[in-house]
Amino acid sequence: MDRRVAVIGIGTTGFRAASPEVSYREMIYEAAVKAYSDAGLAPDQIGSFIACSEDISEGTSIFDEYCPDQIGGARRPVHSVSGDGLHGIITAAMNIQTGLFETALVECHSKVSNCIDPVEIMNYALDPIYNRPLGEHPEFIAGLEMRRYLYESKAQPKDCAAVVQKNRAHALKNPWAAYPANLELEEIQDSPATFDPLREIDRAHHADGASVVILASADWVKKNRVKNPVWVKGMGWISEDPGLEMRPWGRSIATQKAAKMAYKQAGIRSPRSEIDFAEVDDTYSYKELQHLEDLWFFPLGGAAKAVRSGLTRSDGKFPVNVSGGCLGMGNAAEASGLQRVLEIVTQLRGEAGVRQLKRVRQAVAQSWRGIPTTSCAVAVLSKGVNS
């Protein structure tokens, strides 16, 4: 059996700081209709439906109840995964690989503008016995992690500022982005520290949006002569220690392991030379640097040098977050991971317009589940089956 799986359809509303004119249902419906249209499919041609969400972010317990209607999944096999959009892609791919389904659909969205206090929601994720009773802002964790990362990698806060500058500038060319900006390095560096060394501006702002991706088996792709499939060649996902006390703080071990897993499946030996560009988690600026190193693209400390030299700019040799990333597009929770897949598919298809990268065949998407977790997911996406 041919176990390969490809992305055959994408749809997104794009990300915005708020979306007051639509309910979550109406927002997701728009993304789903676009994805169906892109794939040339109708809902009854989908085998399995996967939605990624978290109860408390929605303000609804067992939110999976509300997932089927707006994706065309009512009375069909639908299930929720409390994971990032990449976990959704991985789930859909596994569903197809069983041979039980030929196609699967993944939906992620964010309506974080509807949460009165997103900080409190993040705080509610902290360990209730050892960490939450301190009563501090949960982003202290990013402050702790950033300092340790800088210490181990010898990167500088200004390198993190360069990430902010780059990604927000990338977003200028992305109509889906909520936070495009043309910033001077100095103004970023001068931005006040919240959880020192973390600055307010190192943090991605929240965004609303919905994205939908449709996947299919290789047989289906062949049978239906899909003209621009993007193959999911490798998938990896790992959870490390959810507790803060026993984990190492400088590196993302989960990303390292997840990347190895994905590269092994994809037959990649030398990530830096075999991958053309990457869309990685940059919820906080330092995370982009850390994740690039843990994805084995650079040695420890190498990512800072890369951003300094412009290597990771859209016009550099190894573009990173050409979409604008979370810093430029906005942090749309689970949808951020799915959006990385959308960006890669768009680029590999050659449909990225003004931000189109040249001669790209293979890319990596990586996600992190956010504070206080260590969970990460990695996917290798490729234009050709053998590239």
Add this chain to the structure above:
Amino acid sequence: MGVLEKITSNQELRSWPGEIPLENLYTMGLAGERFFRGIKDEAKLLGTRCKTCDVTYLPPRIYCQGCFEKLVNWVDLPPQGKLETFTILNQDRAGRPYKTPRILGLVRIDRSEGALIHYIQGLEPQKIRIGMKLKAQFRSSSERKGSIQDIVGFVPA
């Protein structure tokens, strides 16, 4: 007059307010109970040890996450360790600035692989260095209730 049409006037935008009304009660668990009793009654730190993996857990767990053996070896740990990282908090949870910034540190406790996250006290921010030795300061026995707040913070050892 269809639903296909969108809201075009901000006067018509509407949201519906609500909440998830609940309160949670958390037991400390089997390991946590013993750990916090140790702090409360004797101002000491207790860890659990997995001999197979050569790991000492702090906070203690009843299982080793590496090999999944049940842990029954409890060890006394010195209430001191090395600062692995720290952050200076300039604002509280609501985003209001602190008049005096607070400092949180992650202190890797000696003779264990574990750590505690707590306030660093008695040091100017610019004097704090990764790797420095710190010791835990406990509240007086009458003030201790069996929680992480029975520790006031860490001070230079």
Add this chain to the structure above:
Amino acid sequence: MNGLETTRKETKLKKKGSVPQANVPSGPLLKRKMAFEGTPLSGKDFEQGKVLFTTYKPKLAYAWDTGRAIGRYLQGLKEGRLLGVRCRHCDRTVIPPRAFCERCFRPIEEWVQLQDRGVINTFSISYVRWDAVRLEKPTLPAVIDIEGTSPRVGILHLLGEVDPKQIKVGMKVKAVWKAASERIGAITDIQYFKPE
């Protein structure tokens, strides 16, 4: 003997090899019951301080965008009207309104003003409040199939001005509205449904 114990003893590895040697029956483990007994607590254990615990009351507050369909539904309620929508493709009239049909997945284009009356599809006589507090006087939730919709399409609401014993499935009921000045555009602008 119970099932759980037996399995423990009978399970044996067929082969040694890539799958490891069992940690099966050896020493004290053998005596351990398969069903972990756990440490059950009573309410008193907490009151008397026998067990340590901590509490937390999160402030989880939201303002959900109503969007076009529900926004208009609420506006209708404020005006004392019950609005539904009709999917032409499925020839189906439904309430609450929605922007798309969950059956055919096409956008819905037609609003329908429905009668503020209907038929009891099912009901309960509930002596328990949402937070499990016991009630002296029961609340009377019901699914009410609204007149003018497709068969068995209704909404959740309450019944009132009725002896609980007299309630029957199939009974015709009519909405009792709050005074226009008190209506805010909420499902509670209808106080309850009463027998016609």
Add this chain to the structure above:
Amino acid sequence: MRKVAVVGAGLTKFMRRAQETGKELSFEAARAALDNAGMQLKDIDCVVMGTAPDAFDGVHMKGEYLSDGSGAWGRPYLRGYVGGGTGVFAPIQGWYHIASGMFDTCLVVCEEKMSGCKPHPQGAFLTIFDHTTERPLYPNLLWIFALEMNRYMTTHGITKREIAHVAVKNKKNAMDHPSAQLPMEITVEDVMNSEVMAWPVNRLDVSPTSDGAAAVILASEEKAKKITDKPIWIQGVGWNLDTSYWTNRDLYYPEYVERAARMAYKMAGVKEPRKEIHIAEPYDPFDYKELHHMEGLLLCGKGEAARLAVDGVTARDGDLPVCPSGGLLGVGNPIAAAGLMKISELFWQLRGEAGKRQVPGQPKRGVAQAWGDLMQVGTVVVMGVD
């Protein structure tokens, strides 16, 4: 399609209030399952967690929080959820991890710690309803059961007395289950005379809220045969989620359960469920639900299940044993863990290792099912000895 087997199972006791944290409960169940299979954690390739609303444990993203207690440290780990259907869905998730060819072994853990949710675990269910069109009416969990039960009774002319037989049977069956929280010998009269909570639901029609965990280990065919000489195969899986507009459906029949069952039966090659299924563990958080679900599982015609309960056909030694474990009504209902308990029960029953609970006649094939959300989801697993 790659064959997947259950090779081990473990449970904690189900309790009203446990001192153990959710992580500790998860560990105890997972460890018991590993012991049962004669395996170590290092033999596990990936981990799946099933757990229902985050409000219970009181931790946002509680799947992340529970991961180390579930053996997920350093491993691929996913938490799926379909409300109350989660417990039977989690092994389906484990199934696709292995059937996809991605892994050879999977540890499936389900956990629920409901006791910490105040003022009452039921309070969390207020927030399962639509926030704008339903929550302002302050609905509670009992309403949905009461409304569905009434519709079911009214449509078929079934009485509360007939339905009460299910509670009597299951609570008695649970007397033989070492994990049981609420085993008891009661009569139909006791059920009828117990306090009315939300008519037609009385107190003894209902399962208790619980703390507890369950775990099973799944393995690919090749691995399973090395681990045990009695693997129990997952022959079919099915799941189905109906629209969230629950007041637009006729609640008398769980169409979504039928669709899930048909999907699972098709995969298992089951053509006549009533003949080919020897033991059933349908979801029974309330007594009528067992009947409702037997119908959805096509084990009898619509409206016929009550008769089977009254006639003793569904007794442990009856022609079609249903919930020989004692079900949620007797063993307890730590939501996701209760569903996985049903999978464990089939595992032990089909291996002939259920001890006092063993149904006679060497059953060869069983079905487990769970249900949840807004009366909306059906999850079905068919298991067999070959």
